[in-house]
Amino acid sequence: MTMTRHFQLRIYRYKPGSDPHYDTFSVAMPDEANVLDAIERAWDDQDRSLMFRHACHHASCGSCGLRVNEVEKLPCVTPVTDYPDGATLTIDPMRNFPLVTDLAVDAAPLYERTREVGTPIMRESEPLRENGLRVLPEGIADFNRFENCIECGLCLSACPSMAADPFYLGPVALAMAERALAEPRGIDRQSIIDLIDDEHGLWRCHSAFECTEVCPSNVDPAGAIMRLKRIVAAKKFKKLFGR
């Protein structure tokens, strides 16, 4: 039997030219629902002026990122059963992005940053064996985690360095840079190193690991940044000792 949970959705509201505030919506959701379903229910039944970003509903497009009770979440894969019946869920937009309206942020800063490192996650066509199975390059499993990045921006929202430095490249771009250096595929490695070896690049990361904590795809951008620090530090040491 389907169980129903009742929630108060306390949703951040902002329209350009007016003061931000919270509106509260009462919704009843089946246990199978996710938080995005609850927000859509509020929109559908109670207020069609509520604006939020969403598309695929299965953690593929990365567009619905926001904060539930202050914590960065991808609401399309956050089950309502994570919260007790009768709970109030405070829904806020992501941090560190320009706010457009209500829960919708302008994701341009994310894409501007990834463009800088060349978004090196696209794979070219792979050869097939005679039996039709794919031939995966040796060691490719090491890269699988980053291939899972859906560019939702939750890591940028959670990163405290991002809040302190508006020019900081941020976790996604740095993790992409690490990916590019690990498997360059013709990309100019030095241009990547020049980009990240900067006060607004690699060295602005202060290892809070918040990006990895909130990543809904278990990509571990902080781990990638640590590997990147080792690569760049090793180059500097070699240069220092003339090797």
Next chain:
Amino acid sequence: MSVNAKPKPVARKPIQWIDLRGRRVGFWAYLAMRLSGIGLVVYLYLHLVILNQLTAGPGAWDGFVALARSPIFLALDVVLIIGLLVHGLNGLRLALVGFGIGVPRHKTMLWIGVALAVILSVLSALAIFSKG
């Protein structure tokens, strides 16, 4: 690919620097590192100002030594030791993970550092107040 254009800045408010909402243990370590760092820099300058009293002769210095033995000053010594331990032990952890060492165990290292800081702080406080 352009590597020259910097991303457009997003407006920041100073309060965002210490946005405590919805944070996890890594952020609290990050915040403790910054606060202890600022505290140690302030202490360094205070230390230099106090040492400057040596230039005013033995009388001025003896007066300071008497003040330094007061319970409030001894408590400040304990605060200083806590700051040194937090900053030093967490700094060691950050240096290791920054070289890619022990990254998957960074939280374990953090809790070991916290445990060491607590134990050494208590031992230091006992030593300071028993001799104070």
